Amino acid sequence: MLKLLFKSVTVFALFVGGAVCAAESPKVVIWKFDDVRAGEKARLLPGFKKVSDWAVKNKTVISMGVICDSLANPNADDVAWIKKNAIENGGCVEFWLHGWDHKKIKKADGSDGSEFNGSDLVTQQKHFKDACDIFTKNTQLTFNTFGAPYNQSDENTAVAMDVCPNLTNWFFGPKDKKRIVLGRTINMEVATGKVSYEKFAEAYKAKTPTSPLVLQGHVGQWDDQSYKDFVKIADFLSKEGWTAKTPRQWAESLKK
Numbered sequence: 001m002l003k004l005l006f007k008s009v010t011v012f013a014l015f016v017g018g019a020v021c022a023a024e025s026p027k028v029v030i031w032k033f034d035d036v037r038a039g040e041k042a043r044l045l046p047g048f049k050k051v052s053d054w055a056v057k058n059k060t061v062i063s064m065g066v067i068c069d070s071l072a073n074p075n076a077d078d079v080a081w082i083k084k085n086a087i088e089n090g091g092c093v094e095f096w097l098h099g100w101d102h103k104k105i106k107k108a109d110g111s112d113g114s115e116f117n118g119s120d121l122v123t124q125q126k127h128f129k130d131a132c133d134i135f136t137k138n139t140q141l142t143f144n145t146f147g148a149p150y151n152q153s154d155e156n157t158a159v160a161m162d163v164c165p166n167l168t169n170w171f172f173g174p175k176d177k178k179r180i181v182l183g184r185t186i187n188m189e190v191a192t193g194k195v196s197y198e199k200f201a202e203a204y205k206a207k208t209p210t211s212p213l214v215l216q217g218h219v220g221q222w223d224d225q226s227y228k229d230f231v232k233i234a235d236f237l238s239k240e241g242w243t244a245k246t247p248r249q250w251a252e253s254l255k256k
C-alpha cells in the first residue's frame, strides 16, 4: 500500500513537472552594446568597462559589437581587456562584428548610404573578411554574430557575409535563410547614447515584447543618468522574469 502511494505521488510530481515545463516560455533579453574600438587612435571607452563590471557583479551576460579597423593599430591593453572579458575565456561578453570602418558613404545615385548599404559586393566581402581576420589575429577569438553599422544593410550583405561562414547570427537583419535573425521590438535608448527608463517602461506596458528582447545601447556615450536608467531597466526586467543570453547562447538554445 505504501509502495503504491509512493508510486502515485511520483507520477503526480512528474506530471506537474512536465506541465510546468510545457507552459514555461523563457523570457530572454539580449544586451546589444555597439561601437567597441580598441586601437591606439580610438581607445576603448570607459563605459564598456563599467557595464562589463556590472555584468560580472550581477552574474549575467552581455554582448558588444567591435568596429574592427581600430585593430589595424591595436592598443595592447584594450585587446587584453577584450580577451579577458570574452565569454570563451570565462568572461561575460560575447563580442560580435560591427563592421570594418562604420563609415557613411555616398551611394552611386548620390543618396546617403553606409558600410553595408550601397557598397558593391566586393567591397562588402572585403570588409567582412578583413574584420573577421583581424579580430581573430589579435584576440584568437571568432565572431559568430553580425550587426551592421546604423543597422543598415542591402541585397549584397547576406551574399558578402558568406566569406565569414562562422557568422550565423544577425542582429536586426532582414529575413535570411542561412542565419538566425534577431529582431527589434522596443528600445531603451530614445536617442543614440541616451537611455530612458520612463520611455522604456511606457513601451513595455503598451506592448509586452516577445522573446528574445534585444536592447541596443551605446554605452561609450552614456552619462550617469543613462547608466542609472539602464540599471533600472535591467532590474525591472529581472523582476519580470527575463534572463540574459548572448546572441550565440540564444541561437544555441534554439537547437536544443
Ligand SMILES: [Zn+2]
Pocket: 034, 035, 098, 102, 149, 150
Ligand atoms: Zn555603431
